Amino acid sequence: MTGFPRARRGLAAALLCLTPMAAFAADIPEAQRRSGYEFMAPETRAIEDDDAANPGMLTVLDGDALWNRGEGPAGKSCASCHGDGPTSMTGVAARYPAVDAALGAPVDLEERINLCRTEHQETTPLPFESKDLVALTAFLAHRSKGRPIDIAEDPQTRRFASAGKAIFERRQGQLNLSCAQCHDDNWGERLGGAMIPQAHPTGYPLYRLEWQSIGSLRRRLRNCLAGMRAEPYPDDAPEIVDLELYLAWRARGLLIDTPAVRP
């Protein structure tokens, strides 16, 4: 019986250790929000800033070519409807993910491109992560470079964004971690050797030096989940878009810098 109070004290000490962590779990104040760009080493920023050196620009040019390519029975291209001036589609990507009125659910830029393909071009949707879909997404997002992320503030969007927030804050996987534990509570610290950024999706699709290629936000989320030893969501899971919407909502006001370069 003498050991019991000691065990209780140990438990109390453990709880005390945990309590401050729980107290940190809060949204990042607006004044402290920083784009991932600001966490990068000067060398990485230099690659991103120089369009002639940024390998993501190769994909943007691919997307530009696809934008003008006719598809489907009528041979309609994206440019047939949306035009091809340097200012066409400017600021559009900054509003995505957005709630689609007909679907009653949010869609991200990739899904919007595929909806356009099936509804207006009457052709097949492109698979997620395919070269062509990433290229078109990069082209569109690049047209919004320098624009602030601008997510609608209506109740319907809020509802889906708060579903995304719940996913962001939910512990999952074998490591029992949530996204918020790193990106809300410990941004600016290091995980191993790597800087923990605030997880703002400003530069997607972005060129990761680790991937040696450009990749979408979906790929990044799958990477994060696998790193937490959680099961990544399937491509058609609504959770992905809810999470993407929450991330964009959380990053509202930060400037789009597609194609970003990250380590």
Add this chain to the structure above:
Amino acid sequence: MARVMINLPPRAKRGEVVAVKTLISHPMESGFRVGTNGALIPRDIITLFTCTYNGEEVFRAELSPAIAANPFIAFFTTATESGTMVFRWTGDNGFSTTETAAITVE
């Protein structure tokens, strides 16, 4: 066809040292990686990059498997005469891409 981006000043003064930047899309598969099926992915890299300026070679680089995908090669050269620069990348599996850029020397 590999996508190529060339960046050099369109105009330069005679004798001026100009920066030439090139970027090409290429997987640069090292030949040391193993695919999901457990088999070695065959090597597929660019092995040689050359730049000729009005027919004269001004830059040459031999590339190795340790070079990352989408090689970015930048170098300096002296603007001597107006003319064209021809950039050529050759590599495994008969890979060959040529691109030209014009420069006006005043």
